[in-house]
Amino acid sequence: ISEGSFHPTDLLAVFKQTTSSTRSHIRAAVLLYNTIEIIREMVYTHTMAELNHTELLSSEDMETLLDATGCSTEMKRPVCKSDCLSERYRTITGHCNNRQTPLLGAANTPYARWLPPEYEDLHGAPRGWDPQHSYHNFILPPVRAVSQEVLYTQNENISLDVSLSHLLVEWWQWIDYDLTLTPQSPSTTSFKMGADCTHTCSRDTPCFPIWIPLSDPRAGLQSCMPFFRSAPSCVGQSAMWYHREQLNIVVYGSMVYGSSEELSLNLRNCSSHLGLLSHNQPHSDQGLAYLPYLQETISQSMTRKTLTSMGNLTFCFHAGRPQGVANEHLGMIALHTLFLREHNRLAEELHRVNPHWGPDTLYQEARKILGAVHQVLTWDHYLPHVLGNKEYSKLIPPYDGYDPKVDPSITNVFSAAAFRFAHVTVHPVVSRLGPGHQLHPDNPPMPLHHSLFAPWRVVEEGGIDPVLRGVLLSPAKLQAPEQMMVEELTERLFQAQEGLPLDLGALNLQRGRDHGLPGYGAWRELCGLPIPANKSEFAGILGNVGLVRKLLALYGTAQNIDVWVEAISEPALPGGRVGPLLACLLAKQFRALIDGDRCAEEQITKTQSLSVSRIICDNTRIRLVPLDAFIRTLHAEQLLPCTHPNVTHLNLSAWKEPDTDIDECSNQLSACPVNLQCSNTPGSFICSGMHAYIRSFHTG
Ligand code: HEM
Numbered sequence: 001i002s003e004g005s006f007h008p009t010d011l012l013a014v015f016k017q018t019t020s021s022t023r024s025h026i027r028a029a030v031l032l033y034n035t036i037e038i039i040r041e042m043v044y045t046h047t048m049a050e051l052n053h054t055e056l057l058s059s060e061d062m063e064t065l066l067d068a069t070g071c072s073t074e075m076k077r078p079v080c081k082s083d084c085l086s087e088r089y090r091t092i093t094g095h096c097n098n099r100q101t102p103l104l105g106a107a108n109t110p111y112a113r114w115l116p117p118e119y120e121d122l123h124g125a126p127r128g129w130d131p132q133h134s135y136h137n138f139i140l141p142p143v144r145a146v147s148q149e150v151l152y153t154q155n156e157n158i159s160l161d162v163s164l165s166h167l168l169v170e171w172w173q174w175i176d177y178d179l180t181l182t183p184q185s186p187s188t189t190s191f192k193m194g195a196d197c198t199h200t201c202s203r204d205t206p207c208f209p210i211w212i213p214l215s216d217p218r219a220g221l222q223s224c225m226p227f228f229r230s231a232p233s234c235v236g237q238s239a240m241w242y243h244r245e246q247l248n249i250v251v252y253g254s255m256v257y258g259s260s261e262e263l264s265l266n267l268r269n270c271s272s273h274l275g276l277l278s279h280n281q282p283h284s285d286q287g288l289a290y291l292p293y294l295q296e297t298i299s300q301s302m303t304r305k306t307l308t309s310m311g312n313l314t315f316c317f318h319a320g321r322p323q324g325v326a327n328e329h330l331g332m333i334a335l336h337t338l339f340l341r342e343h344n345r346l347a348e349e350l351h352r353v354n355p356h357w358g359p360d361t362l363y364q365e366a367r368k369i370l371g372a373v374h375q376v377l378t379w380d381h382y383l384p385h386v387l388g389n390k391e392y393s394k395l396i397p398p399y400d401g402y403d404p405k406v407d408p409s410i411t412n413v414f415s416a417a418a419f420r421f422a423h424v425t426v427h428p429v430v431s432r433l434g435p436g437h438q439l440h441p442d443n444p445p446m447p448l449h450h451s452l453f454a455p456w457r458v459v460e461e462g463g464i465d466p467v468l469r470g471v472l473l474s475p476a477k478l479q480a481p482e483q484m485m486v487e488e489l490t491e492r493l494f495q496a497q498e499g500l501p502l503d504l505g506a507l508n509l510q511r512g513r514d515h516g517l518p519g520y521g522a523w524r525e526l527c528g529l530p531i532p533a534n535k536s537e538f539a540g541i542l543g544n545v546g547l548v549r550k551l552l553a554l555y556g557t558a559q560n561i562d563v564w565v566e567a568i569s570e571p572a573l574p575g576g577r578v579g580p581l582l583a584c585l586l587a588k589q590f591r592a593l594i595d596g597d598r599c600a601e602e603q604i605t606k607t608q609s610l611s612v613s614r615i616i617c618d619n620t621r622i623r624l625v626p627l628d629a630f631i632r633t634l635h636a637e638q639l640l641p642c643t644h645p646n647v648t649h650l651n652l653s654a655w656k657e658p659d660t661d662i663d664e665c666s667n668q669l670s671a672c673p674v675n676l677q678c679s680n681t682p683g684s685f686i687c688s689g690m691h692a693y694i695r696s697f698h699t700g
Pocket residue numbers: 012015169170172173174176180181182183329414415416419420421422423426448452504507508511
């Protein structure tokens with residue numbers, strides 16, 4: 001920023017920023033990983049022998065390395081407390097949800113794997129690292145070629161979903177914010193040669209640039225699109241099991257509350273006795289709360305001086321994803337704001353029901369209710385639309401209580417492929433609607449890329465209500481073989497003054513290879529689905545000869561196809577929006593998430609009646625809502641008033657406790673010290689500076 005420029009990759013870096021607890025884990029893991037690689041190379045140079053991990057290092061050597069790099073500390077089993085707060089509520093970090101294996105499903109732990117990774121060198125080199133390496137006798141195509149030939153769709157050339165609203169797409173992303181965040185390598189230069197990953201076309205970890213084929217419209221302008229490998233994690237490199245694993249740094253419930261103690265305290269309003277979350281001080285949405293600014297956490301004078309010299313003063317919102325990620329997209333800002341308000345509304349209501357509860361109990365109970373609401377909305381309302389009712393009943397049996405043997409960790413294939421399927425349902429245009437559900441002449445529909453990292457559009461262009469009305473009344477994009485991913489995402493992702501925009505399709509494919517995801521045949525096998533032996537069987541699966549021809553021309557054999565692109569190519573199951581492979585992978589993950597959550601059972605039954613529409617009614621000035629917010633509303637006349645009995649309230653009297661009961665939890669030492677000072681984080685300055693640039697870019 002001080003050099004007066006930033007690149008699309010800088011925005012991607014903001015998107016993947018971490019907190020300090022994650023950074024210490026990554027530092028240790030990078031050190032360990034690089035040291036082992038050096039030892040491996042030295043041994044190879046002397047002996048010309050590729051040794052496996054047990055031959056390379058004795059277990060004592062490995063223990064020494066783990067200690068020296070700091071990985072032993074990072075991998076240490078946490079001690080689970082047995083006080084009132086810890087017994088009753090999920091920890092912020094997810095530690096101790098499973099009492100026997102306290103790290104299961106916690107933040108800052110590696111993704112689980114359902115299949116062993118397929119790295120090109122067995123340890124950590126991505127598939128396609130060596131462009132000449134063959135798989136089933138074919139070399140892998142450059143991911144950008146797949147994006148151009150299979151995914152690219154002109155914005156105008158899309159079909160609309162006849163029955164589902166764009167809120168469903170936003171909910172997908174919202175839930176994703178809750179479940180997965182993979183940090184990228186913190187270093188921007190390659191380990192061995194010191195090359196700058198933003199400019200180099202050579203492959204040297206963490207640089208894994210995406211090559212631009214000669215036939216690409218970008219050829220001549222760009223030879224490679226920068227790509228940083230995901231950071232390694234400590235676990236997975238023990239003496240027993242040595243290959244590169246990737247970290248998930250978030251945990252269920254984190255988009256509102258954060259997934260580290262440090263961030264969660266930063267988001268609380270510790271001077272309130274009602275257990276509230278902090279809200280924005282300088283601005284409000286006609287009296288309703290906005291998310292606080294990251295800006296508020298740093299020295300105003302320094303920032304104002306620097307930013308004023310850059311032109312417009314702009315700010316990032318601050319929420320549970322680290323360092324301003326909530327700002328990625330207008331829809332996400334609206335949902336983050338909505339749930340901040342819902343937390344505060346619940347905490348105040350709970351105070352009325354149980355005036356004897358202290359601030360920590362109010363905070364934790366409101367948090368627990370919001371967690372349950374998300375489970376009900378996701379498992380009961382959203383998943384049937386995605387899987388189709390029939391498949392849903394088959395794959396997601398009725399909830400049968402907590403099972404401590406189930407590992408609720410997010411899997412690598414879920415984050416790097418399966419849950420990215422919704423990228424092909426994103427509409428290229430963002431519409432905001434006024435109170436009469438009409439477009440406002442001052443805020444015409446805008447291309448998607450103008451809504452990315454643009455929080456000022458909320459504050460200065462009417463608040464979150466127009467955004468929410470827009471997503472409620474706009475349809476989702478329909479996924480179809482010739483209409484995969486809109487050019488807003490393949491050609492204009494994170495457009496900035498410097499460098500060419502990124503391509504989300506290419507990033508998804510490259511990420512799958514970076515994480516060592518096996519080709520699609522292995523996943524079909526895992527799911528008990530047939531693997532096509534020839535072109536006609538493959539055409540039978542995809543139901544589209546043209547698409548099969550394109551994929552086989554690129555990959556040579558169906559076995560090699562990157563799992564994400566094949567999975568999104570399968571035709572949707574009846575009534576659903578995904579094909580059989582995605583249905584299997586998503587259902588498997590969502591089942592594990594709920595069955596392995598010790599805190600799920602009691603809350604789910606109490607919060608059945610709540611809907612997204614009710615939450616919108618209770619926290620915005622929107623007075624007309626759909627009965628099911630995920631269903632597309634064709635005409636505003638179909639909307640119901642918030643007073644309609646079918647837009648059911650959550651009855652909080654179920655939470656009433658006799659006021660003779662002592663509030664044990666608030667008698668403990670409070671987690672939230674009064675007058676807590678927010679921490680001064682360098683990320684907040686970077687984020688604000690970038691916003692000044694993006695804004696000036698959007699507004700010319
Ligand atoms: C405006 C729309 C969206 C944009 C601009 C966007 C952008 C991105 C970007 C840039 C990444 C990182 C890519 C990489 O380097 O690997 C990503 C990852 C991801 N996105 Fe999206 N996305 C959008 C919508 C969605 C939706 C609707 C979903 C629904 C589920 C979703 C799910 C995911 C998942 C699961 C990841 C992996 C996250 C991680 O592990 O860090 N995204 N997205």
